[in-house]
Amino acid sequence: MEPKIHLHVLASGSKGNAAVVEGPAGSVLIDCGLSLRELRRRADELGANVDDLEAVLVTHEHADHTSGLRVLSNNCDGELIATTGTASARSDLLALPFSLISHDETLEIAGMVVSAFPTSHDVADPIGLLFSVADDEGEVVDSVGWCTDTGYLTAEALGALRGVRILGIESNHDSEMLAHGPYPAFLKRRVAGEHGHLSNDQCAEALPLLVGPDTETVVALHLSEKNNRPSVCIRTLAAALDAEVMGSGVEARTPDGRVSIVAASQTEPLTIW
Ligand SMILES: [Zn+2]
Numbered sequence: 349m350e351p352k353i354h355l356h357v358l359a360s361g362s363k364g365n366a367a368v369v370e371g372p373a374g375s376v377l378i379d380c381g382l383s384l385r386e387l388r389r390r391a392d393e394l395g396a397n398v399d400d401l402e403a404v405l406v407t408h409e410h411a412d413h414t415s416g417l418r419v420l421s422n423n424c425d426g427e428l429i430a431t432t433g434t435a436s437a438r439s440d441l442l443a444l445p446f447s448l449i450s451h452d453e454t455l456e457i458a459g460m461v462v463s464a465f466p467t468s469h470d471v472a473d474p475i476g477l478l479f480s481v482a483d484d485e486g487e488v489v490d491s492v493g494w495c496t497d498t499g500y501l502t503a504e505a506l507g508a509l510r511g512v513r514i515l516g517i518e519s520n521h522d523s524e525m526l527a528h529g530p531y532p533a534f535l536k537r538r539v540a541g542e543h544g545h546l547s548n549d550q551c552a553e554a555l556p557l558l559v560g561p562d563t564e565t566v567v568a569l570h571l572s573e574k575n576n577r578p579s580v581c582i583r584t585l586a587a588a589l590d591a592e593v594m595g596s597g598v599e600a601r602t603p604d605g606r607v608s609i610v611a612a613s614q615t616e617p618l619t620i621w
C-alpha cells in the first residue's frame with residue numbers, strides 16, 4: 349500500500365478522545381472529547397488541521413468522546429455523523445445537526461470511503477470505523493481501521509480491520525492490574541465485561557488475525573491510566589506478533605522491520621504517516 353491516509357491521534361483515553369484522519373481530499377475528526385482550544389493546540393503541534401474538517405464522526409455518546417462536540421460544531425462547517433442511537437442518546441446530542449450513518453453504509457468523505465461497524469459497549473449504538481482509498485481501478489491502496497471502547501471485537505470489527513495499513517485498536521487494561529487495582533468491584537466488572545473495554549490480552553489475541561501483509565503500524569488506543577502501562581501493553585502486543593520491544597519499552601517492531609507497535613497516549617499527540 350502507498351500512504352494516502354495519515355492518522356493524527358490527538359488524545360486517547362478516558363479523559364478525552366480525538367483523532368484526525370487526513371485523507372487525499374481533506375480531513376475528518378473521530379470523536380471530540382477535548383475542548384476546542386486543546387483540540388487546536390494538539391493539532392497545531394502535529395501540523396494537523398481541525399479548522400477545515402470535512403466531517404466529525406462520533407463513535408458513541410460517552411463524555412470522553414463528545415464533551416467538546418457542541419462548541420466544535422459551532423466552529424466547524426463539516427458534517428456531524430453518528431448512528432441514530434448515538435445522535436439521540438442525550439438531549440445535548442439531540443440538539444446537534446447530525447447526519448446519520450448505519451452499519452451497512454459507506455460514505456465518501458475527504459477522498460476516502462468511510463464505513464462503520466458495530467462495537468460492543470454500554471451505550472446505545474456504538475461503532476468503529478474503516479477508512480480506505482482506492483485507485484482508479486477500484487483497488488484499495490490505503491486503509492486505516494479504528495476500534496475503541498468495545499468489550500470484545502465483533503465479527504464485523506474483525507472483518508473490517510483485517511489487513512489495514514494502520515490498525516488503531518483498543519488495548520485498555522491489563523487484566524491483572526484491573527483485578528488488583530483501585531477500581532470498585534462494579535467498575536471492574538463493567539470494564540472487563542462484554543460491554544466494557546478490550547484488554548491487552550484480547551487485543552493481542554486478535555493481532556495475528558488482523559495484521560496482514562500490508563499492515564505497517566498497530567496503534568494501541570484508550571490505555572487506562574490506572575489499569576495499564578504503555579510498557580505492559582506493548583510487551584503483551586509484541587509477544588503476539590513475535591515483535592521485539594525497542595529500548596524505550598514503548599515501541600516494538602517485528603524482526604523484518606515491517607510492522608511497528610506503538611501506544612497512543614492521553615497527553616502526547618502522535619502522528620502515524
Ligand atoms: Zn472512551
Ligand SMILES: [Zn+2]
Nearest residue numbers: 408410469497
Ligand atoms: Zn466509552
